[in-house]
Amino acid sequence: MVHKTEEECDDLFVKSGKEKPETFERKQAEYRDLSKKFINTKSDYSKQFSHIYSARLTELREALIPRVKTKWENIPIVKLADLEKLENQQCIIIGTLYKHQQWKPSILRELSEEHQLSASCSKPNYCSEKDQPFLEDEMLRIKLVGEQVDIKQIITGVVCAVLGNENSDGTFLVKDWCFPGCAPKESLKEYTSQNRLVLVSGLNLSNKSESLGMSLFVEWLCGMAGNITIQKDNTFIVRLIIAGNTVKNNDTSQTSTNTSKELGEVIKFVDLFLSNLATCCSVTLMPGKHDPSNAMLPQRPFHPCLLPKSSRLESFKSTTNPWVGKIEGRVIIGSSGQSIQDIVKVTGETDISPLEWLEKSLLWRHICPTAPDTLLVCPYYEKDLFIMETCPDIYFVGNTDKFETKLWKGDENQIVRLISVPRFDTTQTAVIVNLDNLDTQYISFSNI
Amino acid sequence: MIFSKQGLEVTYKWLSKELEVHVNVAKQILSEFWQKYKEKKQFECVFLLMGHLHDNGMRVEIVKEKDLSTAKEKYSKIIAKHVYSLQKTLPETQLLGLAEDGDVKFSGIKCIENNERNDEEMHMFRWGAVSREIESAPQEKVQSSVSEAASERKATSPEEKQVAKKKNADRKGFDNLFGKAGNKQKNSSNADKVEVDSSNHNKKGTSKNGSAEKKKSTQKGGLSNFLELGKNQTKTSANSLNKGKSTNSLDKDKCANSSVAEKGANFLTKEATEEKVLKTDLKQIQNMKDFEEKISKTDKQKQKARSRKRNRSKETNNAVKKRKRIAIQSDSSNSEPSDNENESELDLPLSPESCPAFLKKRSVSPPQVKHENGKRKVLKIVDKTFEEDGFLVTKKVHVYESCSEEEPEITEPKNEKKIVSESHSEVKGKKNTKQTTLINFFKKS
Incomplete structure (x- = not known):
């Protein structure tokens, strides 16, 4: 048995010894970064964040109304202010969900804890028994009740339409929901490219002990490991996308690497690492929650001066988080994970995987609905940039605990590949996506 | 062979x-x-395995020979x-x-x-096209003040002319510098400096505009040459051209400001000997910020060549004065300008960036002022009249006046300088050196 497998493997073994060693050229792919809007849109820190909500509601209401009209025919859509006139008739209201949560981040509570006026407590999520669901439009808010209301499923900031009627006590009895649904696809063209993408996240290079998995990953991607067949095959990998937390992966390591000198060392190492990769493969680098970028979404690209060696290479693109791009005509939207992590905190539900939330956010047509309530974002006031205007082909979230994927099919023939990209430093896993048929598989680099 | 080394994979x-x-x-x-050699079993062999897993995943791992079958x-x-590697253990x-x-x-x-991106692309990439936009805005603001200063400035000397040349060089480099400077804060700081310049000019105010203008024409030619040279980084030719021009201008100037010129001459001669030292000092002292600030000044000046030249001349004057203080004892008139230029040129090779302009700026710059070993300046409060937006404004201004170098009290003036610099430092901590130098320069003149 053992002998037999030996022979099999020898067949696959490198036979290039006496021939001239072959090198293959990596395929090229059309690449466009569509996230310029995140940088160019002006934000004003003197403005209130409410502008984001009103912009979001205005835009998504337009998308909701036709859906509502086809779903519930001949039922009036009213504003909250006009509810009284209907006298408990059945109606539709459109607004933004709001979950009143005692334990969500609050600057006032932080202050009182600082002055020891109240006991500080750290909770894994924002939930408590007293959470209350509301729906609000530009002027008013109304409490939602009924069997259809599952407090766990209510996410602050999601725009939706609700069918039901007002109760005599001023609450709204919910009979059905309607969400904006996935955005329409730009075009339904055929894809024929053989090219592939590789996604990783959470490389956590501040973890000095350079792991074997990491070096195997680099060797595999750069065409050093494996035989000729594999090297040739890997030339179809046109781009590596690094989804956040390249430098650091958590706050606990922050304390140890907090001195600017150490951080500088780490960033030098990151620069070297990335420049090595970029000489052999196109790289897109997104910042993550713990990376040296701004904390507010959208996080800005790493500044070229921070990564001098890598920035020299045209194959290296530093971009925003979240990121919107187009590769070979495929629209790709992804984040480094903050949006989904925050949703999980808002719901307090641990059984629902990040992938499911990713799918739901596709239906909400919004990348990070919990911003600006519990997730920091720049105070844009003219437009909500995180509304998905077009349907992506690939929609991923980084820094999750495990690899998951799903091919989602919408009712308007949208096909979306949903991917949760696991942290590399714990799982040693990267994700390969085929741009042709959106086939996705993981590749792990451990020897455990 | 290699394997004999212990612990080496x-x-x-x-x-x-x-x-x-x-x-x-x-x-x-x-x-x-x-x-x-595997029969001899002297070393261990590790294999790399790559393959598809049962759940459609892929896996890459390395295993020891004995674990191959289970893996x-x-x-x-x-x-x-x-084979991934061979090693003893x-x-x-x-x-x-x-x-x-x-x-x-x-x-x-x-x-x-x-x-790889080239330097120019990198510059645009780092600082974006915005940097160029930023340039133009500050220039316009500054112009008014600069022009005023120009009208009022003293035609102090050949030194000024030299400075002007250097400034021209700066201009070219200036684009680059500006881009680097990119920060808007710098612009504000530039504006401040410009004001200072104008005030200084006013004080000097008395002097020889005519001679200055003549000099300007010569300077322009020299400047363009100088700039081109800087681009090519051909140091030698630039030096020769500059020297010739500078000497001419110096002669003219001497007629006007004999005393100043003499001082400058003295300074220059000493510089010749001390050039090397100065260069090293300059390198250490001069910060990029300083350069940028200077650059921004030059930008402002761009629109009006004359005004720019004047400003530059002022800066150079400052530098010269410092030098004078250092070099007081020696006397040599014509050699001075060449020395200054030489310094600037020397600086050029030092700059890591391809643009020579930076270097030149450095040479012109405030760091020299700081370098002052033997300078003695006294801080005084003086009523100065400035032209601002067409109005004459009288202000009390702290000014450093140069004292005879021989004066024993070196420490006091330094302290005073520090105070002044602190007031300026609100805008930029690093500016201190430049500002003080400018002030010093003016008072001396």
Whole structure:
């Protein structure tokens, strides 16, 4: 048995010894970064964040109304202010969900804890028994009740339409929901490219002990490991996308690497690492929650001066988080994970995987609905940039605990590949996506 | 051979890097070596396995020879297996993670998109096209003040002319610098400096505009030459041209300001001897910020060449005064300008960036002022009349006046300078040096 497998493997073994060693050229792919809007849109820190909500509601209401009209025919859509006139008739209201949560981040509570006026407590999520669901439009808010209301499923900031009627006590009895649904696809063209993408996240290079998995990953991607067949095959990998937390992966390591000198060392190492990769493969680098970028979404690209060696290479693109791009005509939207992590905190539900939330956010047509309530974002006031205007082909979230994927099919023939990209430093896993048929598989680099 | 070294892992990537051969060749070498000597069992062999798992995943791992059979059970199909490394002993395969990285040059895949950006592209990439926009705005603001200053300025000397030349050089470099400076804060600081300049000019105010203008024409030519030279980084030709022009201007100036010129001359001669020292000092002292600030000033000045020249001349004057203080004892008139230029040129090679303009700026710059070893300046409150937006404004201004170098009290003036600099420092901490130098310069003149 053992002998037999030996022979099999020898067949696959490198036979290039006496021939001239072959090198293959990596395929090229059309690449466009569509996230310029995140940088160019002006934000004003003197403005209130409410502008984001009103912009979001205005835009998504337009998308909701036709859906509502086809779903519930001949039922009036009213504003909250006009509810009284209907006298408990059945109606539709459109607004933004709001979950009143005692334990969500609050600057006032932080202050009182600082002055020891109240006991500080750290909770894994924002939930408590007293959470209350509301729906609000530009002027008013109304409490939602009924069997259809599952407090766990209510996410602050999601725009939706609700069918039901007002109760005599001023609450709204919910009979059905309607969400904006996935955005329409730009075009339904055929894809024929053989090219592939590789996604990783959470490389956590501040973890000095350079792991074997990491070096195997680099060797595999750069065409050093494996035989000729594999090297040739890997030339179809046109781009590596690094989804956040390249430098650091958590706050606990922050304390140890907090001195600017150490951080500088780490960033030098990151620069070297990335420049090595970029000489052999196109790289897109997104910042993550713990990376040296701004904390507010959208996080800005790493500044070229921070990564001098890598920035020299045209194959290296530093971009925003979240990121919107187009590769070979495929629209790709992804984040480094903050949006989904925050949703999980808002719901307090641990059984629902990040992938499911990713799918739901596709239906909400919004990348990070919990911003600006519990997730920091720049105070844009003219437009909500995180509304998905077009349907992506690939929609991923980084820094999750495990690899998951799903091919989602919408009712308007949208096909979306949903991917949760696991942290590399714990799982040693990267994700390969085929741009042709959106086939996705993981590749792990451990020897455990 | 290599394996005899204790604790050394010979990985294929290390071998390919060391022998500068393709990775596949390195694998082959290792494999043949192992086949040949494995009977002797002197070393351990580690394989790399790559294959598809049963759940549609892929896996890449390295395993010791003795674990191969168990490791293979995980795979539904193995697509590659080759020798990863050979070593005497290997307690943990994880330790191979510490092995030296290979060189991507010898990998099986080449990427043709990895072109390097050149310096200019990098500049645009780092600071964006915005940097150019920023340039123009500050220039306009400054112009009014500059022009005023120009009208009022003293035609102090050849030194000024030299400075002007240097400024021209700065202008070219200035674009680059500006881009680097990119920060808007710098612009504000520039504006401040300009004001200072104008005030200084006013004080000097009395002097020889006519001579200055004549000099301007010569300066322009010299400037353009100088700039071009700077671009090419041909130091020698630039020097010669500059020297010739500078000497001419100096002569004219001397007629006007004999005393100043003499001082400058003295200074220059000393500089000749001390050039090397100054250069090193300058390098150390001059910060990029200083350069940027100067650049911004030059930007402002761009629109009106005359005004710019004047400003530059002022800056140079400052530098000269400092030098004078240092060099007081020696007397030589004509050689001075050449020395200054030489310094600027010398600075050029030093700059890491390709643009020579930076270097020139440095040479002109405030750092020289700081360098002042023997300078003595006294801070005084003086009523100065400035033209601001067409109005004459009288203000009390702290000004450093140069004292005879012989004066024993060096420490006091320094302290005073510090105070002044602190007031300025609100805008920029680093500006202090420049501002003080400018002030000093003016008062002396």
